[in-house]
Amino acid sequence: MTDRIPTKAGGTIVGAMTNPVGDGVLAVLPVKRFAAAKSRLGPTHGIRFRAELAEAMFHDVLRVCTGHGGLAGTLVVTREPRAARACARHGATHLRERDEAGLNEAVELGIRHALLAGARGVLVLPTDLPALRSDDLDAMLAGCRVPGVSLGPADCDGGTNWLLACPPDAIRPRFGPDSLSLHVHEAVKAGVATRIVRLEGVARDIDTDDDLAWFLASSARSTETWRFLANGPLADDTTTSDCEYHE
Numbered sequence: 001m002t003d004r005i006p007t008k009a010g011g012t013i014v015g016a017m018t019n020p021v022g023d024g025v026l027a028v029l030p031v032k033r034f035a036a037a038k039s040r041l042g043p044t045h046g047i048r049f050r051a052e053l054a055e056a057m058f059h060d061v062l063r064v065c066t067g068h069g070g071l072a073g074t075l076v077v078t079r080e081p082r083a084a085r086a087c088a089r090h091g092a093t094h095l096r097e098r099d100e101a102g103l104n105e106a107v108e109l110g111i112r113h114a115l116l117a118g119a120r121g122v123l124v125l126p127t128d129l130p131a132l133r134s135d136d137l138d139a140m141l142a143g144c145r146v147p148g149v150s151l152g153p154a155d156c157d158g159g160t161n162w163l164l165a166c167p168p169d170a171i172r173p174r175f176g177p178d179s180l181s182l183h184v185h186e187a188v189k190a191g192v193a194t195r196i197v198r199l200e201g202v203a204r205d206i207d208t209d210d211d212l213a214w215f216l217a218s219s220a221r222s223t224e225t226w227r228f229l230a231n232g233p234l235a236d237d238t239t240t241s242d243c244e245y246h247e
């Protein structure tokens with residue numbers, strides 16, 4: 001039998017927190033329904049490819065988070081049943097959002113839950129970062145002052161690929177276009193310490209065909225995402241391209 005616990009933060013926790021959050025940092029993984037994910041690849045890839053890609057990337061990020069000893073837990077905010085089942089298998093907590101209202105809304109729900117659980121901070125990780133490694137998590141978690149935020153810049157589009165906030169509500173999440181400068185602005189407004197930390201493996205998220213080609217040419221061959229791409233329609237396409245910051 002599965003417990004369904006409505007939270008004061010909104011949404012429903014499905015299953016119990018396997019580990020007490022205590023004073024630690026909770027990873028928050030927002031996950032859109034797989035069949036709706038990666039719409040920017042829509043012109044070149046069908047829905048089945050996009051859904052399978054989203055699921056493989058989610059598994060890769062989930063596996064690294066749940067296997068890392070430095071996190072107090074992993075909270076997955078989603079309405080995707082397949083992601084919910086993976087949480088049960090990997091010891092993560094599933095927080096079911098009422099509606100799929102957007103990335104920032106899902107992150108805010110995770111933040112409110114982290115506050116209620118007494119977490120010292122949250123590490124927000126979008127799940128389109130399949131090259132994430134355990135030592136990236138070490139670097140993200142190191143050196144953040146309280147109150148403070150650490151931000152992972154995206155190489156290609158002025159975005160934010162990860163966000164560590166201590167306490168969990170140190171700033172308002174502003175994911176979307178130009179989110180890096182918006183997050184810096186929020187941190188300045190809140191008067192909290194800010195670090196920008198570029199980490200090679202997670203400096204590029206997977207949004208476009210160029211990102212897919214870059215990832216396939218990368219060294220992340222032990223990931224489920226790499227195996228999925230290497231055995232699929234991109235197998236012979238290893239053309240990769242650089243990208244530039246958009247000012």
Ligand SMILES: Nc1nc2c(ncn2[C@@H]2O[C@H](COP(=O)(O)OP(=O)(O)OP(=O)(O)O)[C@@H](O)[C@H]2O)c(=O)[nH]1
Binds near residue numbers: 036037039040077101
């Ligand atoms: N829970 C939840 N997660 C979301 C929502 N929207 C986006 N996400 C997640 O946020 C992260 C980054 O999302 P995007 O890069 O915008 O990914 P996407 O929406 O799949 O891609 P596009 O459709 O191409 O914009 C991924 O982990 C998504 O699954 C939402 O409404 N709810």
Ligand SMILES: C[C@H](OP(=O)(O)O)C(=O)O
Binds near residue numbers: 126154158160
């Ligand atoms: C979420 C967004 O990234 P993208 O939608 O481009 O992956 C961002 O970097 O804030």
